[in-house]
Amino acid sequence: MSATPDVDYSRITLLETIRRQGKEWDTLAPRYGVTNPNPPWKTSLVGMCDCLATGGSLPALDRRKAEDELGNAVYSEVPAPERELLALVHTMLSRGLVTEGELAARMRTVRSRLEVV
Amino acid sequence: MSTGHTHDDHDHDHGHEHPAAPMVDEITDYEILEIAVRELAIEHGLFTAEDHRRFTEWAESVGPINGSRLVAKAWTDPAFKALVLEDGVKACKEGLGLDWAEPTGFGTPSDYTNFVVLENTPTLHHIIVCTLCSCYPRPILGMSPEWYRTTNYRRRLVRWPREVLAEFGLIVPPEVEIRVEDSNQKCRFMVLPVRPEGTENWTEEQLTAIVTRDCMIGVALPRPGRTADVHPIHKARRPVESSQRAAE
Numbered sequence: 001m002s003a004t005p006d007v008d009y010s011r012i013t014l015l016e017t018i019r020r021q022g023k024e025w026d027t028l029a030p031r032y033g034v035t036n037p038n039p040p041w042k043t044s045l046v047g048m049c050d051c052l053a054t055g056g057s058l059p060a061l062d063r064r065k066a067e068d069e070l071g072n073a074v075y076s077e078v079p080a081p082e083r084e085l086l087a088l089v090h091t092m093l094s095r096g097l098v099t100e101g102e103l104a105a106r107m108r109t110v111r112s113r114l115e116v117v
Numbered sequence: 118m119s120t121g122h123t124h125d126d127h128d129h130d131h132g133h134e135h136p137a138a139p140m141v142d143e144i145t146d147y148e149i150l151e152i153a154v155r156e157l158a159i160e161h162g163l164f165t166a167e168d169h170r171r172f173t174e175w176a177e178s179v180g181p182i183n184g185s186r187l188v189a190k191a192w193t194d195p196a197f198k199a200l201v202l203e204d205g206v207k208a209c210k211e212g213l214g215l216d217w218a219e220p221t222g223f224g225t226p227s228d229y230t231n232f233v234v235l236e237n238t239p240t241l242h243h244i245i246v247c248t249l250c251s252c253y254p255r256p257i258l259g260m261s262p263e264w265y266r267t268t269n270y271r272r273r274l275v276r277w278p279r280e281v282l283a284e285f286g287l288i289v290p291p292e293v294e295i296r297v298e299d300s301n302q303k304c305r306f307m308v309l310p311v312r313p314e315g316t317e318n319w320t321e322e323q324l325t326a327i328v329t330r331d332c333m334i335g336v337a338l339p340r341p342g343r344t345a346d347v348h349p350i351h352k353a354r355r356p357v358e359s360s361q362r363a364a365e
Binding site for chain 1: 138139140141142143144145146147148149150151152153154155156157158161163164168169170171172173174175176177221225226227249250251260263266268302
């Protein structure tokens with residue numbers, strides 16, 4: 001199978017930092033006694049994928065092909081919902097839809113916003 | 118007028134406490150990442166917040182219960198069964214109030230409004246797959262299970278259907294023909310299983326409970342007492358090859 005156009009399979013520092021933390025739902029949920037099979041952001045991720053396809057910036061078939069290949073080549077040890085998220089963001093970064101710098105900055109902003117007591 | 122209520126306006130006595138459901142008491146970077154990339158996508162004009170809300174609400178609303186109801190109704194109503202087999206989209210709308218055109222008026226970008234229900238018989242068994250990606254009848258079955266998306270299932274099912282079904286615990290006798298239906302960008306499929314023995318005089322509600330998601334994919338058969346799908350996920354021994362593998 002050939003590689004998907006516009007997807008760079010090199011590891012991305014920001015995403016590797018997240019992956020190495022090992023905070024996937026299937027390990028986190030049991031720790032807190034939570035029985036939901038999916039993390040709270042799962043359906044939002046589904047909605048985002050549908051939006052990107054509808055708008056034409058990332059067609060569903062391109063996204064799924066990249067997800068398959070990134071899932072095997074880069075994120076094979078990451079469980080499903082997190083692997084889908086990492087593959088989607090990886091693909092968006094590769095296509096220049098967002099940049100790693102602005103994403104890192106926005107993550108800091110979002111975290112500080114959510115942690116306000 | 119709102120039909121909802123809050124705990125403050127309860128006027129009846131439950132006679133019991135409401136223990137809070139356990140929650141994950143930390144915010145992971147995965148959660149932050151999903152929010153951050155979505156906000157940037159909206160700011161960059163890739164989609165709107167309203168679009169996202171609409172698609173997410175739709176994703177929350179779909180699930181295999183609709184398929185279970187469709188099957189149970191088809192088992193008990195011959196005229197409805199005929200409609201199901203003739204026009205799956207129309208049957209969903211008339212029998213369940215489920216509109217494949219939601220949430221946009223023309224479906225979603227991943228759910229084309231052409232839906233075919235495949236009828237099993239005592240001598241014919243159907244299974245659905247998407248060898249290309251993971252096409253799945255989301256409006257009626259909800260989100261696909263993880264194993265359905267794996268290359269292991271997608272590649273091996275079309276080559277060795279009996280063996281793959283056996284891994285799900287379903288042994289199909291040799292005299293029963295197996296047909297694997299490959300979903301595609303133009304059409305979605307679902308299996309109408311054979312109504313099992315021992316369910317005579319059952320209500321639609323009782324029947325609905327035994328028609329699990331896997332029965333409608335074709336990797337399980339409905340039977341009295343079986344109301345849940347449980348099975349392992351197998352990884353491919355030889356994963357997809359890429360010419361641009363990342364260096365370790």
